[in-house]
Amino acid sequence: MKAKHVGIIVKKEFRGLLNERTILLAILLQLFIALFSSFLMVGLTSMYDPSSLSTYSRFRYNIAYTGNDSGLNDYLIRSRDFRVYSMNLSPAVAALQERKLAAVIYVPDITPDAKDPVKITLYTLQNDLQGTIVNVKLKDIFLKYEKDLRYVRKARITEEPIPLTLPASGSGGDFYEFVYGLLIPLLVFMPAIIASALVIDLITEEYQHETLETLISTPVTFSEMVWGKVLACELLIPVQAGAWLLLLILNGISIANVPLIFLQVIAASFLPIAIGAIFALHYRERTAAQFIFSTTLVVAIMFVLALPANPLNLVTRLAVGTAGAEQWLVLAGVIAIGLLLSVILNRYAERTGREHHTG
Amino acid sequence: MGALTNIATIARWEVKRTLTQMSRDTLPLAVVLFVLLVIVMGFAAQSGMHLQDGMYRAGVDDPMIAQLLASDNRFAVYELDRDTLWNNYRAFDLIVVRGQVYAIDSEKGKAAVKTLSRDYAKYTASVYNQQEDLFAAYPLWIDIQNVKSELDFSATQSGQYLSARPASGAPVPEGEVAEIPTPSPTLEFTMEELRSGLTQTEAGSSQISRYTEMLSPASGSGMGTFKTPSQLSPPLPFDSIILIFVFIFPLYFSSQFFMMSIMNERIERKGELLLSAPVTTTSIIVGKMLPYLIMMLAISAALTVYLKAPLTIILPLVPVILFFLASALVIGMVSRSFKELSFISIFFSTVATSYLFFPSIFANVHVISMISPLTLIILTLQGTAYTVTDYLFSTALFWLTAAVLFYFAARNFNEERLFSEHALVTRIREFMAASISEKHPFLSLFLLAGLAIPFVFMLQLMCLVLFFNLPMPLSLVLLIIFGAGIEELAKAAGIYTLYMQNPQFLSWKNLVIACGATAIGFLVGEKLLLFVTLAQISESVFGSILFLSLGVLWMPLLLHFGATVVFTITLKAGRVRWRIAGLLFATLVHCLYNLYFIMGWLK
DSSP states (O other): OOHHHHHHHHHHHHHHHHHTTHHHHHHHHHHHHHHTHHHHHHHHHHHHOGGGGGGGOOOOEEEEEEESOOHHHHHHHHOSSEEEEEOOHHHHHHHHHTTSOSEEEEEOSOOTTOSSOEEEEEEEETTOHHHHHHHHHHHHHHHHHHHHHHHHTGGGOOOOOOOOBOOOOOSOOHHHHHIIIIIHHHHHHHHHHHHHHHHHHHHHHHHHTTOHHHHHTSSOOHHHHHHHHHHHHHHHHHHHHHHHHHHHHHTTOOOSOHHHHHHHHHHHHHHHHHHHHHHHHHHOSHHHHHHHHHHHHHHHHHHHHTSTTOHHHHHHHHHHTOOOTHHHHHHHHHHHHHHHHHHHHHHHHHHHHHHHHHO | OHHHHHHHHHHHHHHHHHHHHSOTTHHHHHHHHHHHHHHHHHHHHHHOOOSSTTOEEEEESOHHHHHHHHTSTTEEEEEOOHHHHHHTGGGOSEEEETTEEEEOSSHHHHHHHHHHHHHHHHHHHHHHTTOSSHHHHSOEEEEEEEEOOOOOGGGGTTOOOSSOOOSSSSOOOSSOOOOOOOOOSSOSSOHHHHHHHHHHHHHTOSHHHHHHTTTSTTOOOSSTTEEOGGGOOOOOSOHHHHHIIIIIHHHHHHHHHHHHHHHHHHGGGTTHHHHHSSSOHHHHHHHHHHHHHHHHHHHHHHHHHHTTOOGGGHHHHHHHHHHHHHHHHHHHHHOSSHHHHHHHHHHHHHHHHHHHHHHHHTTTTOGGGGGSHHHHHHHHHHTOOOOHHHHHHHHHHHHHHHHHHHHHHHHHOSHHHHTOOOOHHHHHHHHHHTTSOSSOHHHHHHHHHHHHHHHHHHHHHHHHHHHTTSOHHHHHHHHHHHHHHHHHHHHHHHHHHHHHHOGGGOOHHHHHHHHHHHHHHHHHHHHHHIIIIIHHHHTSHHHHHHSOOSSOSHHHHHHHHHHHHHHHHHHHHHOGGGHHHHHHHHHHHHHHHIIIIIIOTTO
């Protein structure tokens, strides 16, 4: 295999990407996703951790307190999140339906030290962003009241949990796990998925457009051609992953160990690309190759995520600066699998190449 | 009858060819992979997701607390003596000394504390669940009653908070007050029923199950609407992201096969045979599409049955399926190579998914959510039936755009177009050129401008969704610019096509007539569609920018005409090189108009 020939193929593929403006589409796509990032951030974080929504509003909500007086009322009145109105239940619920109130609370007549629990009825708006925020704020107050009631009934509790005093939870830290534990690993590995789909396109295209004969009649051998395409796709990885990291850093998200992250991403991304190339050589037809490949990818990603210290996890740990020596072990493992796949791919390509040259 | 037989024959061919073309081991391998998927899912459920392992370093002086922390993979726990911890506290994100938690003062430290406090709450719950007197450990129970409310678009146009301060005293409902029965003071469950409920929720509160729970029908903890305060996690209004993956992903996947089948016809002119057969192009397209349509409907129906949902949720999916198929058809027809196909389809799917997904987050909150058919599905799953008006409102654009795309595809499904090797933009222009009649160019421009309306609306609504989250003046300004830009692009497309075919055509007289025809076509289409569907949104501030008000007609006509003339003159004077500049000029004129008349900013 000659490096020069592989280089020629790499250049050819890049020229093709530039000529067809597909690169432009890829950049557009990236920008589009970046544009959505604020929405993504709020939307997905709230799915991931709904209680983070509460820090988003600095607003006093109107709520109605109905039923009997209790210690809860004092907490509500003292809270800076609510404006409490004493009302009757029916008009209060009607006002809630008209969104003049954010929630309605009904408290029955039960003493704090009663044998039975205190059952509070909470009327909220169904499946609603504002309802979500109000519930989070109410939860804190309910918890305080629960603590009081629990203290009153203390004598009846036989075993207490190990005490642990947590510092007052201020704002902040909500997006941390989402950004570092989900967004960063997913974004830096997204190029791998695009690149492996691309390598299938590049290889099957030669078959289906019947341009293979022309290519083989040049001094470039079949396996050099395959490797050229694989390399072209692999080269896209650092470029795209780098663009994501840069976008994140520009957004004020500090990322530690960027070079080490690159190392992990480049090594791990080679695996799907090699698998894609093998499938493409096997099927020589895009529909089947893409179908089987994407199904395999789903299985593989689920499997990898279920393993401890997988490359995605390592990217997270590297980005937050808690990765230890195990990263090198995993990297070595990934490279070993990569080498194995390379050998398979190379043999496959050479065998296919011989078929073409003889037949 | 003849057409139907032809369609059936082509559909049969399509299935047979797809099956034979995929090499023999594809289907068995797919089955194997599916089995593997089930196994891996089982394994993943057992082992959990290891994405965030070891994010935080925690130093602990007490073995019991160390054990508590170690139960959460996110913590890498180091058990050390007190002095070592104090001396090296910088090496940790948080340390626990004598039961007191100290965290470094950073986002990471705060996040670590939040994670720990959630873990600790879970742990205390597990201790309290074992208490003999459960009502001493859990003295407070909340019964959550959900109340439904819908608000019209105009009330929250600025994204303002809903319950504003009433003028004085408690708010008084304006509408009818229904009698609400006084809730009973007792819980309707025995202590042991509640205990088993608590243990169950404790076991199932892992991260993954929280999302999967939404899918499994009737997953209750046996406690009904009763909750302890710590269980009071807010209702998730984001079921829709799951729905996207469950309903939309298979549809997108299947439409890929159709896209590929169209592309395959074009590769090395393999489809020539079919084109030379004595059947109409419509029959060919419908016949080729039919198997995929049936497959997608079958998948949707199967999912619906699995979710035990009412079958009416398929109705809003039909236009979405048709839209996906129509887009797949066009993408398959315009891409020159596989990689172009891949990139365009990835791009398309991202945009389409955003359009479908983002509005549906606001289901129940805001009428804007209705622009996505998925909202109807969410509503149906929640047990609310949608009305015919709702259906028309959210699916009309999908029906219309699908129809227009099919029309363009059918007009261009011929040898010349299918086997040309031109670049993407050129090809799209060629597609449009096919629908411009040489005898009646102005009538064609009129129709073209009218047909562009559903796409313009779709893009503009997309922008509306996109900018909805931004603070108020910024969202309006961006909306004005993008809204105007999209409209000008749509209007310019027809004239540009005509110009590229024959630059001599644009004499001064023709220029005026062409711009007039485009402006009238655009206005008529806009008004028609607005009238049918979008009255609700068009009444709001956002609406008045996007879709000029229904009232006065001559002003918007003049605007459309004027802006188009600006573009056309720039094109005529500056040639092709100036086309982008012309578009920008026209957009500028449009923006100024909007600012002046609607916002009154320049007065």
